[in-house]
Amino acid sequence: MSFLVLKHRIRANPGDGMNIREELIKEEERLKVIRDKMVRDLEREGVNPKYLTEMKNVDIGKMLRR
Numbered sequence: 001m002s003f004l005v006l007k008h009r010i011r012a013n014p015g016d017g018m019n020i021r022e023e024l025i026k027e028e029e030r031l032k033v034i035r036d037k038m039v040r041d042l043e044r045e046g047v048n049p050k051y052l053t054e055m056k057n058v059d060i061g062k063m064l065r066r
Helices: 003-012 014-044 049-057 060-065
Strands: none
Touching: 014 049, 014 060
């Protein structure tokens, strides 16, 4: 489930906070796995790790909460 859908559900059902919180945690973990795989693939392809710093350090949780 995309984070945009989750945000919409938060606004629509404010009393359903715990389920949405759990969904956001799951979504954050899923996106972290995807990011880590992308970084590994790019490093394996020879991309300079210096250029991947921003991708490695992005706070996915913060992005989801916006």
